[in-house]
Amino acid sequence: MNARSQVLLWGAQRASAMVLALCVVVHLATIIYAVRNGLSASEILGRTRGNGGWLVFYAIFVAAVAIHAPIGLRTILAETLGWRSRGADVFAMVVALSLAMWGWRAVWAVFH
Amino acid sequence: MNNDFRARNHPAYWAFLVHRISGLLLTLFLPLHFWALGQALHGEARLDGLLRWTEQPLAKFAETALVLLLAAHLAGGVRLLMLEFLAWRDWQRSLLALATGVTLAAGLAFLLNATW
Amino acid sequence: MLQVRVWRGAERGEFQLFEVPRLESQTVLDVVTYIQRRCDPTLSYRFACRVGVCGSCAMSVNGQSRWTCRTHVSKVAADDRLEIAPLRNLPVVKDLVTDMREFFDKWARARGRFQGDKRRTDDFARVSPESRERRLVDASIECIGCGVCYSACDVVTWNPDYLGPAALNRAWTLVNDVRDVAADQRLMAVAGDAGCHACHTHMNCTERCPKQISPTAGIAGLKRLVLDAAVKGRL
Numbered sequence: 001m002n003a004r005s006q007v008l009l010w011g012a013q014r015a016s017a018m019v020l021a022l023c024v025v026v027h028l029a030t031i032i033y034a035v036r037n038g039l040s041a042s043e044i045l046g047r048t049r050g051n052g053g054w055l056v057f058y059a060i061f062v063a064a065v066a067i068h069a070p071i072g073l074r075t076i077l078a079e080t081l082g083w084r085s086r087g088a089d090v091f092a093m094v095v096a097l098s099l100a101m102w103g104w105r106a107v108w109a110v111f112h
Numbered sequence: 113m114n115n116d117f118r119a120r121n122h123p124a125y126w127a128f129l130v131h132r133i134s135g136l137l138l139t140l141f142l143p144l145h146f147w148a149l150g151q152a153l154h155g156e157a158r159l160d161g162l163l164r165w166t167e168q169p170l171a172k173f174a175e176t177a178l179v180l181l182l183a184a185h186l187a188g189g190v191r192l193l194m195l196e197f198l199a200w201r202d203w204q205r206s207l208l209a210l211a212t213g214v215t216l217a218a219g220l221a222f223l224l225n226a227t228w
Numbered sequence: 229m230l231q232v233r234v235w236r237g238a239e240r241g242e243f244q245l246f247e248v249p250r251l252e253s254q255t256v257l258d259v260v261t262y263i264q265r266r267c268d269p270t271l272s273y274r275f276a277c278r279v280g281v282c283g284s285c286a287m288s289v290n291g292q293s294r295w296t297c298r299t300h301v302s303k304v305a306a307d308d309r310l311e312i313a314p315l316r317n318l319p320v321v322k323d324l325v326t327d328m329r330e331f332f333d334k335w336a337r338a339r340g341r342f343q344g345d346k347r348r349t350d351d352f353a354r355v356s357p358e359s360r361e362r363r364l365v366d367a368s369i370e371c372i373g374c375g376v377c378y379s380a381c382d383v384v385t386w387n388p389d390y391l392g393p394a395a396l397n398r399a400w401t402l403v404n405d406v407r408d409v410a411a412d413q414r415l416m417a418v419a420g421d422a423g424c425h426a427c428h429t430h431m432n433c434t435e436r437c438p439k440q441i442s443p444t445a446g447i448a449g450l451k452r453l454v455l456d457a458a459v460k461g462r463l
Binding site for chain 2: 014017018020021024025027028031032033035036038039040041042044045065069072073076098099102103105106107108109110
């Protein structure tokens, strides 16, 4: 990977971090509020089922995580295991796609 | 011979450790999280069963830990974004104190709401 | 008496124990000098000015990289114990002497040298010390290339290609030098996984710099400038 791509990767991680900052504040506030008096499926689904707002919010949340986490993981693998090859980049990409797929599946699961 | 804890024993380094470890643990947790929520595809009862399981104390403890990890990673991340994107000031030490405070506040709020 | 463990050998070696009389106003360099002159003449170490302007005497004292001539024993040997080792992240030539070639090679790779376009016959450049850029340069210009920050940096340890805090700090001062004409090439040189983007803001460098420079601040500045250049297609 050339230097320019590495810079853009870094930029993507910081940009997704900014998006996540907003998403996580909302997510934490929701959790802390929702967990009063226990948590039930009907409570969660009552909020998310058929709600386009939550669908869009969580879809964006998942996309941002799928960009943010694998780039960080790639750095950790490079620095702790010395894994810096093309294979490591491919692995990071696979993690990204997996997180996106599983995440969007979960978002759909609580929406439909 | 590499640097050991004697060279790393200062706040900015601890902040890095918390940030890296929390990020890693959260990434490892996510697949479980997505799987659990995905259970709703099999109906509300399935999800409810899972949530019932999380009522036990050990699960509550783990949940509190996760909330702390998420809050810590958020607070530390916002601190880094400020250090990297805003013109440098010398109050970064205060930023770290603020981040720590916010993290603990979030964790406490969760714990109180989840157990009271 | 001080119990002083000193590294002997090269990459492989061991600590050798010496007993050194403890004196008032003694520096760690005094201790090393005493050992070499009175105990073991085969001990190898570097020093020059011994008054804190050259940076030659930099070593690892009780695990922390510092100038030994400016480190009072009373400050670091609370229990009469000292551990003296060579700087980290550099090949050890012998005992307390490291091979600093890679440190300076990375300085060059970061384009850490000035490039102007004026000739002797041109008028002086006018740079106000109050200008925004010059203030930024002045905060980081006093680096004497001692290697303490490079030795203290864990990213240098984990990422062999990483240019390191000193080289990047120097690049930062030059990017902000309005007389320099190689800004874009310099940004290209410091971009990427081996450059400023590898910095994790550990701030070991800032903690240890004997000139109170904060390479972390300059590196953060480089991150902003490089991203700007990349987005605008100048990289």
